[in-house]
Amino acid sequence: MQALLASLLVVVAGGGLLWQATDGGQALTAESARRLAVQRAPQPVSPFALETMSGASAAIPDARGKVALVEFIYTTCPTLCQSAGADMFRLGNRVREAGLADRVTLMSVSFDPEFDTVERMQSYGERHDADGALWTIARPRPDVLPQILSDFGVIAIPDRMGGYTHNVAVHVVTADGRLAAIHDTGDFEGIIAAARKALR
Template sequence: MPFYRVLAGRLGLLTLFLALAACAEPRQELPVNTRLGGDFTLTDHRGEAFRLADQEGRVVLMFFGYTHCPDICPATLARVSQVYRNLREAGDAGRVQPLFITFDPARDTPAHLAEYLPWFKADVIGLTGSEADIRAVAEQYGVVFLKSDPQDGGYDFTHSDYVYLLDQQGRVRKLYPSDFNIDEVTDDVQSLL
């Protein structure tokens, strides 16, 4: 075989290896958001006090919403649940805790949350409290929500719909829109474990 063909073949392999190495950049560590977050205490779906600080050592996926939401909230909870199931399959779910904080304490009582959340099959802890307590936690995390005027006995909320990724120290590491990429969130959670 002529020398130039051997050389061309080796150069081709070298080029391929360099291209693959360039594509495999090390994953960047998720930054810590110092403007959002902090510890809080609310009531969980069992009627017990829940402190975020008690989750230290676990990664938290947290979402604010309400159970009577007609569209975004259940769809987002379903996506969070799929992330949790992916983590369960990988053996990582025991170090992750999904949280759902309601804007609607009048209807989303602990008993109602305890009936609603198991449908998502993701060990989600539902949190409620007084309107003042919920508003204070929402402000800590930059969440905006507005209750509509009641019509025919019902009402809705207009609200921001981010999912928060908190690390094992309870620090906000990333926010995702409600239509987040499930694989991206799964990978980000695993990067913190």
């Protein structure tokens, strides 16, 4: 009987700890915990300048007062970035259908800015039909990249084959520079809803 009570106490204590550690069972990974935290309390991101695939300047937060839908890529990625690029194209179509194209911008930001030249960004953009107006490919200066990745919670680990293992998401950034939501690249409804909320 004592063994049963001890076992029951361990299960209850363990369940309580698991409940607390997973934010009430809502966040089973660090990524989902970060998404919940951002959703509850939008977090400021450091402003940074970008060079786009056309060689023009851009910035996050967007200097034109638009909400930015931001993903992080590298142009030679053979897997995740290719499907994320296809998702960004479809997201652009959804943004237009929702009547938000004049208030939202889409950016695919390279976390390999030394390799991803303007020409390589242009090539990636052409492969995925990025129009350069609603959706552009861009890169930051290498010296500010660590701060950007930290602010956005992006993990990019060299994989010893010339590529990276990395997480993939669309980050919703308000015009005043707050990270307001993080969604899977194919969660178009969730992204559009978060963009609308960020525009309020």
